[in-house]
Amino acid sequence: MSAKPPSHLKSRRQIKIWEEQQKQNAAKRQKMDSYVNQNPFRYAERNFKARNIPDSIMSKVIDTSELLNNKESTMDKFSNIQHTTLTQDLRQSSPNLFGKADDQWRHRTLDAYLLSDIPGLIIIPNPFTPEAQRRLIKHCLTNYALPPNTSSLDAHYDRPVSGIWDLYKREQQGVLTTDDDDYYVLPRKAQAVPLEDSSFYGGDGGGGGDNDDYKKPVNSTLPRLTPSELLRKQRWVTLGYQYDWKTKVYDLEHGLPMPKELDEMAKTVVSAVEGIGSDAALSWKNTYPGSSFKAEAGVINYYQLRDTLMAHVDKSEVNMDAPLVSVSFGHASIYLIGGSSKDTAPTPICLRSGDLLIMSGSSRKSYHGVPRILENTLPPYLSSEQDEHGADWKLYGDYMASARINLNIRQVFPS
Ligand SMILES: O=C(O)CCC(=O)C(=O)O
Numbered sequence: 001m002s003a004k005p006p007s008h009l010k011s012r013r014q015i016k017i018w019e020e021q022q023k024q025n026a027a028k029r030q031k032m033d034s035y036v037n038q039n040p041f042r043y044a045e046r047n048f049k050a051r052n053i054p055d056s057i058m059s060k061v062i063d064t065s066e067l068l069n070n071k072e073s074t075m076d077k078f079s080n081i082q083h084t085t086l087t088q089d090l091r092q093s094s095p096n097l098f099g100k101a102d103d104q105w106r107h108r109t110l111d112a113y114l115l116s117d118i119p120g121l122i123i124i125p126n127p128f129t130p131e132a133q134r135r136l137i138k139h140c141l142t143n144y145a146l147p148p149n150t151s152s153l154d155a156h157y158d159r160p161v162s163g164i165w166d167l168y169k170r171e172q173q174g175v176l177t178t179d180d181d182d183y184y185v186l187p188r189k190a191q192a193v194p195l196e197d198s199s200f201y202g203g204d205g206g207g208g209g210d211n212d213d214y215k216k217p218v219n220s221t222l223p224r225l226t227p228s229e230l231l232r233k234q235r236w237v238t239l240g241y242q243y244d245w246k247t248k249v250y251d252l253e254h255g256l257p258m259p260k261e262l263d264e265m266a267k268t269v270v271s272a273v274e275g276i277g278s279d280a281a282l283s284w285k286n287t288y289p290g291s292s293f294k295a296e297a298g299v300i301n302y303y304q305l306r307d308t309l310m311a312h313v314d315k316s317e318v319n320m321d322a323p324l325v326s327v328s329f330g331h332a333s334i335y336l337i338g339g340s341s342k343d344t345a346p347t348p349i350c351l352r353s354g355d356l357l358i359m360s361g362s363s364r365k366s367y368h369g370v371p372r373i374l375e376n377t378l379p380p381y382l383s384s385e386q387d388e389h390g391a392d393w394k395l396y397g398d399y400m401a402s403a404r405i406n407l408n409i410r411q412v413f414p415s
């Protein structure tokens, strides 16, 4: 702070205001400095958490919709992107999963993109038809989410065996009312939320608070919740080998069966990317054989608009050579992927509904996270307003109006 107020300020009141302003500016500068001194990953996360993300930041985001619609100009803009062709047409290999080709969606099943600075990361912009997306979203919210698959809610609430969706549906149809015994889902006896649980997931729906205050364990008496409140609080469901978020290990003795079609989907995708990389100027070639890929575990992440997922590496699988296959639905998000430590500045990618991401090679062990879900990015074909999606889409569309779903599939053991 400069010691003397400018000479044109005469009254004591003016000088006091000036001093106050100086103090505030100094505090702002200090805050900015502390941001800059954080690791580059954290710095990037902060940028994308800002209410209004500056255009200068957004212009550095690789947007998969631009890859689909303006391939040439997007590749001109980002010199690190390389286009490649899948070795199998996803839709021809699995039409039941990716949807039947029609003219509008035909071209989308052979294009993939690689990033020269993140070897092993493969982006396949939305190869699904709208109908195929709606089908998988329904599965993620209904049968895939049923017990005995674990839900993030299980630590705190007694989830009915028929699942949350069934309860929610009955609530929305007016069949279940506040007078019914099973209307409110009661909390388990209040307990301390493990630190990991509350820190990993930020936002309103997660275990506790924004990442910024994650060190504070939540140990409040939990409220009883209505089915729709509970559904929006659900942050994840695990499939196959169940993952313990506290100890960060899989329970390898008790694997639940993976949905067969997810195994098929992952095998199809891993086969379609087998051998790619060699044609581009990369120091990496994907050699993992698709036919030997086994889907053994999965995570469904459910995000509400203000939820985030902090930087992490998925390293609990015994087999870290097998690729991880990830698909996103609903609202778009900013996905950050960096390197083996948080000191590498991450690359931001805007993942949109239907996008597939394959983490293979060294990118399989890279730090990544989701600092932002982008508002107003739900594709019209997922909206509940459009009648042609069928009456039974209405409830799903209502849920998706404030949500993003990510489903990722992993192999745990060596082939
Ligand atoms: O939501 C995403 O796109 C990423 C999810 C993720 O990284 C995970 O579940 O490990």
Ligand SMILES: [Fe+2]
Pocket (backbone or CB within 6 Å): 312, 313, 314, 368
């Ligand atoms: Fe992850």
